[in-house]
Amino acid sequence: MRVIIATRIYRPEPAAASLFLGCVSDALRAQGAEVEVLTAKPVPGQGEGSRGERIRTFPVLRDRNGYLRGYVQYMSFDIPLAFRLLITRRPDAIFVEPPPTTGAVVRVICALRRIPYVYDAADIWSDAAGYMGTASLAVRILRGIERFALRGARGIVTISQGVADRVRALGVHTPATVTGFGADTLIFRYAEAPVERVFLYAGTYTELHGADILIEAFARFSATHPGYRLRFIGNGSGQERMLQRAHELGIGGSVDFVDPVAPAELQPEFSRAVASLSTQFPEPGYRYAFTSKIYSSFAAGCPVIFAGPGPTGSFIEQASEEVEVGSAVAYDADAIADAMRARADAPLPAEGRRELASWTAAHHSMGAVGRRVAEVISVAARTRSRQR
Template sequence: MRVVIATRIYRPEPSAASFFLGSVSDALTAAGHEVEVLTAKPLPGQGEAARGERVKTFPVLRDANGYVRGYVQYMSFDIPLAFRLLFARRPAAVFVEPPPTTGAVVRVVCALRRIPYVYDAADIWSDAAGQATDSGLVVRVLRGLERFAMRGAAELVTISQGVVDRVRDLGVTTPVDVTGFGADTSVFGYRDVPTERLFIYAGTYTGLHGADILIDAFARFSETHPGYRLRFIGNGTEQDEMRARAASLGIGESVEFADPVPAAELSPQLSRAVASLATLKPGGGYEYAFTSKAYSSLAAGCPVIFSGPGPTAPFLTEAAKTVPVGHVAEYSADAIADALRQAADAPLSPSDRQRVAEWTAAHHSMRAVAERVAARITAVGSAGRRPGRARRSGAKGGTA
């Protein structure tokens, strides 16, 4: 079977989406399918992407941080994608990664060519946009495009029941499969290395994440535990404000901001950290989201300190009954500072970190998730199923 993956971001570009899509491609090729990836040309020096799939890239506009992020940047990818997909050798199915503009383009082209597609609804982009802009018009347009993209799909795949519920709230009745999320355990794994006096936040940090509270929490922690460092690895819209806040609190030299790095470079840093940090801001309209960065940290044997609403806290609380996965704290500087102290005062032993890594590999590997997603894509391709036919024939509606 021939499958096309349409995505603006793909390996070797460092991101959770890149890891996930690469794993899906690996699962499809391992099953004997032909995979072609239509994606953006990576930045110089990022390495090669292909591991058996055929990767076709084309130049795109990027923002100041090197990301394909923003409406003009999305258009620079979506317009060429439309022509490439229109004239590509016919696939049995297409797998499309957001943004919704890309999903809308894929729906139009696939409708013209009568090709079924699967949409990756890992989260709701229009909800995130509602927190990032004051323009109601922008949010309404994006929400309309997102509904259009999801309604045209033969199936959606997503990471949690919370997203399914939100999809239904938006009036989308397309069948959904909760395939989950996980860590790339071929890269993230236990290393027997010394633990440093270091905490790491790895990933994007925006107003939705509320990671700025970590600056105040770390300042309070440092009053009783000097000599530790807090390192942010990734891009964030609030980085300048966070730098200024750290300087004003007298901890500027202890707080580091690093660019995104490939998984192979992030994993050893997590192995040396006392704990990783993850946050989600309450009241941001994103309470259903799971902070998937927790999986990679745990796969490296690094416990997680999480603060915020959503399914991450219950996940960690339940997992802690089996292995020492970290701490859950209220979303306040004092509560997070207390969690930092607990982690610093009782760091995990090497044997405990190895247990955490092995448990994560056994229960939450990206490979298993990717195989579930690949199975849904091939099922759609085998059935030749378009959305109208799927609903008339009583197609599977996932867990919704």
């Protein structure tokens, strides 16, 4: 079996999607498949991403933070991808990662070449665009492109039942498999280290994440617990505004913004943090999204403070019945500050952190998720073989 993974983001670029797609590749190769990845050329200095798969990269337009985000940037990936898919040796199946424009390109080429594809619907992009204030005409166009990409797929994989239900509500009847999400436990694992006075936010922060509330919460926390630091590692919109607000509140010297780092460099940051932080803005109607970054924190033994609506909080509350994973609170600066005080006053001891990491490896390994996704791709590939 020969499979192509078409994605704008792949390891070694530090992101949850990169780790996920890499684990899918690993699982396919473990089944004996030949895997080729068509992806964007990474930012220099990020290291090597291949574990045996063939990675073909090509230059793309990135924003000033080095992130491939925005329609012009997406097109700089999608247009070359179309030509590459036309001339490459025909695969048995293609696995495609959003944005929807990439999915639409893959659908057109797959129709021309009679190739089945599987679409990764980790989120509904047109919903997210609408809630971020994008013009209504642009949202309608994106909705149409997204439906087009979803409907042409042989199968859809997604991380939660909420997203699967939303796909159905959009009038898409392509078979959808809920595979869940997890952590790359080959990278994120428990490592004994002295816990520092740091609260860590790792990953992308956009308007939809609502991470700016952490500045307000940390200021209130610092009034009773001076000497701690709030560290953001990643990229996104609003960094300048958040830093300005931190200075206005008198905590600018205690807030760090660090560029994205490789997952192997992020792991010790989790090991040393009192807790990691995760947020989701409580936009009405957009309550099915799951904050997958929490798994990497758990796998390193670092408890999480999550603020916001949706299934992430429910998951944390249910998991807390088995192991100490952290806490879920309302999207409110005072509630977050109180949770930070509780964690600072009673940090999770080494034994508890080790137990959390072990529990995550046993129940939420991305390797297991990768195998479930690989099976969906294999079914699509076998369907093509029978139709020859």
